Amino acid sequence: MDKTLVLYSLILLASVFISSVSQLLLKKSSGIQYPSKIREYLNPYVIIGYALFFGCTIVSMVALKVVPLSMSPIIESCGYIFVTLLSFFFLKEKITRRQLLGTVLIILGVVVYSLG
Amino acid sequence: MKKFKNLFFLHAIILLYAMSSICAKYASAMEFFSLPWFAVYALQILFLGIYALLWQQILKRMPLNVAFANKSVTLIWSMLFGVVLFQETLSPLHLAGAAIVLVGVILMVTEKAEKPDTAGAESKGETEGENDG
Numbered sequence: 001m002d003k004t005l006v007l008y009s010l011i012l013l014a015s016v017f018i019s020s021v022s023q024l025l026l027k028k029s030s031g032i033q034y035p036s037k038i039r040e041y042l043n044p045y046v047i048i049g050y051a052l053f054f055g056c057t058i059v060s061m062v063a064l065k066v067v068p069l070s071m072s073p074i075i076e077s078c079g080y081i082f083v084t085l086l087s088f089f090f091l092k093e094k095i096t097r098r099q100l101l102g103t104v105l106i107i108l109g110v111v112v113y114s115l116g
Numbered sequence: 117m118k119k120f121k122n123l124f125f126l127h128a129i130i131l132l133y134a135m136s137s138i139c140a141k142y143a144s145a146m147e148f149f150s151l152p153w154f155a156v157y158a159l160q161i162l163f164l165g166i167y168a169l170l171w172q173q174i175l176k177r178m179p180l181n182v183a184f185a186n187k188s189v190t191l192i193w194s195m196l197f198g199v200v201l202f203q204e205t206l207s208p209l210h211l212a213g214a215a216i217v218l219v220g221v222i223l224m225v226t227e228k229a230e231k232p233d234t235a236g237a238e239s240k241g242e243t244e245g246e247n248d249g
Contacts, residue, residue: 057140057160064144069137070198070206073191077217080224098227105220113213116206 004066012063012075015056020082022052024090074113077106122177126186129170134193136163141202184225191218
């Protein structure tokens, strides 16, 4: 892989990470009881969550200037790893053996792909 | 028959999602914030929006883990569209890597959905449909 592709892949990876954070915020919001239906949508978690999500669509697009469309889902699958880790640290969700195996396979797959 | 119909519906939704990434790829080659760019970006967001709404509906009709496991075929769609629409090339190592990633993703998503106590919250959290950026 040439340097430019590596750089833009990292940009996509950063976007995927921020997107995972936005998911965590939305998940966190879904666990809170709000006084009204409107507050369920208009609260800091949801607003920041969606703002990050829209930001990510732009950052991802910048990455796609160089990253092939066929390669993007490979990098995006790291989102599952990020969500698992973020859930572990911030939502105190346990990491199961299956998730661990999935994580190892995704990393292995990314490595194999990058050799191609 | 109903099961088949649901599965067909699910894959139509997944295709819609894959189409949003096609828009993103097209838009990436345009001048950012120009008028045509806005048009393609709007289409991308529209696809994502419809996808999110329909995804909520499909979750009422089938188990979450089945829906998520099927959703992993987005990976195959993106690779196919990359090759067909954007003249990208895939080596045997690319395909092998993608296959390994696919198995890993299926393991991850079926795990999440297996815990019945968190499944409800999960479906809500996933509405935006986007760890996929």
